[in-house]
Amino acid sequence: MDFFSFVEGPLLWIAFLTFIIGSLLKAALFLSLSIKKDKIIFKHFRWKYVLATFARWLLPINKDVAKNPVFTISGYVFHICLLAVPIFFSGHISLWEESRFEWTWASMPDGLADWMTLIFLAICLFFLLRRIISADIRLISTFSDYFLLVIIALPFLTGYFLTHSTLDNIAFFSENMQLIHMLSAELMLILIPFTKFSHFILFFFSRGATGIEFGRRDYSM
């Protein structure tokens, strides 16, 4: 098996399984530890607080929208692009269709995927500059904050290069862009359970717990 076959086969499996199993384990760890040490959450558990707080923070109907509109709206757009492009890009769907799963679903127009990719990359750049320029954000930024921003941007950047043959006049890139694209995405998937990326699932636990804690006191949640 050559390297390319490894990356498009076994490594893809490893990446997806690490992502899925790792995230589920993280969630299970939270649950088992919280049952022992955060009894107060379960004692006051109410679905109405949990669902209300999820709705308020998954949709732009929370306090941050008015207080920091530019950053908050960028954050929402960032996350929408992050989820929508990889899932609904036609090129990806046809790969799923060719795979052993033979799954298929509606795709988004390629033009839209292009725009969303560019917007996503622009927001990544905005986040990066914000971290570097703002004295506030610079102070609280750690190495991993910069590193993960690059990690999340790479699959989108290389995906754009791949679909538009942007760097094809350089032989190395014209031969390997697909490989680089897959590797960058696999690296991102593998890192999810072990880094702050795990907030994609832990958000629900943390947000829910605080929703209960604040909701029962009638605080804003």
Added chain:
Amino acid sequence: MTEQVDPRKVMDFLKPKMGARFKTWLNICAHCGLCANTCHYYNTSNKDPKMIPSYKVRFLKDILKKKGNVDGEYLKRVYDTVYHECNMCRRCTMYCPFGIDIAMMIALLRALLFSQGMAPEGLLKPIENYKESGNQMAVTKEDWVDTIEWCEEEMAEEMLGLKIPIDKKGAKIMYTVNAREPMFYPQDIMEVAKIFHLAGEDWTVPSEKGWDDTNLAMFCGDGKTARMIVENTFKRADELEVRQIAITE
């Protein structure tokens, strides 16, 4: 010379307290900075980045990473932050997308400092008082009852028939005060008595421990004493068979 800190003592305190929420918060904080301008310390210090709530709790992650290997000098820095740069108002949490409860982490750090013998003088003295007398000002039972009776007498002319019922079993409301009131501001007790009287409420004050509703032990993370203070009040309420406990303003 910096004081020695026993890392084992630090970890023995912290480890059992690290619940799922603390661990998660330390891991998922995206360092986005949305909490910055929600903090009144930040907003009133010329937007000093050091006042960003997310930055203030860096100590917790750091101490865990160092496995408790810190010195007295380090703990003094923690002390300055958790006592002088945060009053645990929880406003930042209301703006945190993840709902990270900074105040809870500050409270944990204060409790850690208390476990290492560090707390403000102004809290340590009252804690001794709570333990001895049940109230922060070390008011004796005799003085407390005397003050209540004196308040009642003082108002007898002004408001006919006004009573401050002491230990009235089966009353609807048990009223509790700040121990500073019998010491320095008895007029506050009189004002409240007037309101209860005019409203025709069925109320009482307990003569025994539990009438002080302040809980200064809570502020430095002395959970044991904090618990004792609350339990005193509930014990009195049970004994007097009241339906509600009212606390002073």
